[in-house]
Amino acid sequence: MTRYILTTCLCLFAALAQAQMRWNQAYQQYINQYKDLAIEQMxxxxxxxxxxxxxxxxxxxxxxxxxxxxxxxxxxxxxHGWQGRAVYHDDDARNECFRAYRNAYESYEDHSRFLAGGQRYRKLFSLKVTDYKGWAHGLRAAGYATNPQYAKKLIEIIQLYKLHEFDKARKYDKFFARRSKDIAGKGGVLHQVFEFNNNYYVKARRGDTFRTIAAEVGISYRSLAKYNERNRKDILEEGEIIYLKKKRTKAPKSYKGRLHYVKPGESMYSIAQLYGIRLANLYKMNGLSPDYQIRVGDGLRLR
Structure with a gap:
């Protein structure tokens, strides 16, 4: 019985450890949000x-x-040596002092300077930028963290999410990098930004308005409404696609020769938003007048 209990506990521990290694949506969203800032810092x-x-x-x-x-x-x-704003939190000791920043960009920038300017981390900069394992073990050896599994944890995260692919980058998306400078005090509640048809978009949440989204992304709410061919006072529905730049005249090249068949509940506007096309252009490329009432099953050209 004792052997059975011990074996069961070991199996349970192994299962829990394995479960911690599984892909996590929150982690992926964080990566999407900050990967360009990390590349900029690199x-x-x-x-x-x-x-x-x-x-x-x-x-x-x-x-x-x-x-x-x-x-x-x-x-x-x-x-340590910090003159700016601070927050206090229990860590190795109770109520320890931690640096506080106006936004994520300042945190990333200070982290880079902290490593680049620290004597204890100097050896790391002789490693290749693609040697993430060397960096992980070097950070642990230099005392960045007290957790003895620190290097292992970093390497597991890098390999699971293929973060090492970013180490080969030679350019980054300045919009995403800048976004982390514009947002202050939002923590983990930012909208995820998607890319499609040479544009960016977010999906509206319950209670969102053009004003609230505009304040987050650093765009005038009047411009944001105009980009989406809407009145700035319109009420947004949860899940609506909201573009952050002026929409294109056609769908991406991959849609050449393909038709969109109208489904129940769709409108010309919702279809235009789905493909990032200006509404007037969607009518024009299909030879339709703006007062045409689409029907379920209609096939619409997208470019």
């Missing part, structure tokens, strides 16, 4: 983007930790 400071992202994920619990939500601190850096 090109500026020669710190692997994979390491920066893995540390941010691990230290901030994908932006959901108390330090991240209250102080935009994504890397658990304490106050």
């Amino acid at each position: 090109l500026k400071y020669n710190i692997p983007a994979s390491i920066t992202l893995a540390q941010g994920l691990f230290e901030s619990r994908a932006g959901l930790s108390v330090l991240a939500t209250k102080g935009n601190n994504h890397f658990g850096i304490k106050c």
Whole structure:
């Protein structure tokens, strides 16, 4: 019986450990949100983007930790020599002082400077930017964290989410990098930004307005409504696609020769939003007048 209990416990422990390694939507959303900022930092400071992202994920619990939500601190850096705003949190000791920032960009920038300017981390900069394993073990050996499994955890995160692919990047999307500078005090509640048809979009949440989304993404709410061919006072429905730039005249090239067949509940406007096309152009390329009432089963050209 004792052997059975011991075996069961070991199996349960192994299962739990394996479960922790599974892909997580919150982690992926964090990566989508900050990957370009991590690449920007890599090109500026020669710190692997994979390491920066893995540390941010691990230290901030994908932006959901108390330090991240209250102080935009994504890397658990304490106050040593810090003259700015601070937050206090129990860590190795009770009520320890941690650095606080106005936004995620400041946290990422300070993390890079912290490593680049620290004597204890100097050896790391002799490693190749693609040597994420060397960096992970080097951070642990230099005392970045007290967790003896720190290097292992970083490497597991990097491999699971293929973060090492970002270490080969030579350019980044400036919109996504800039977005982390514009947003202050939002913690982990930012809308996920998607890319489609040479544009960016978010999906409206319950209670969203053009004003609230515009404030988050740093765009005039009047411009945001105009990009989406709407009145700025319109009420947004949960799940609506809201584009952040002016829509294109056609769908992507991959839709050449393909038709969209109208489904129940769809309108010309909802179809135009689905493909990131200006409404007038959707009518025009199908030879339809603006007062045409589409019917279920109609086939519409997209480019």
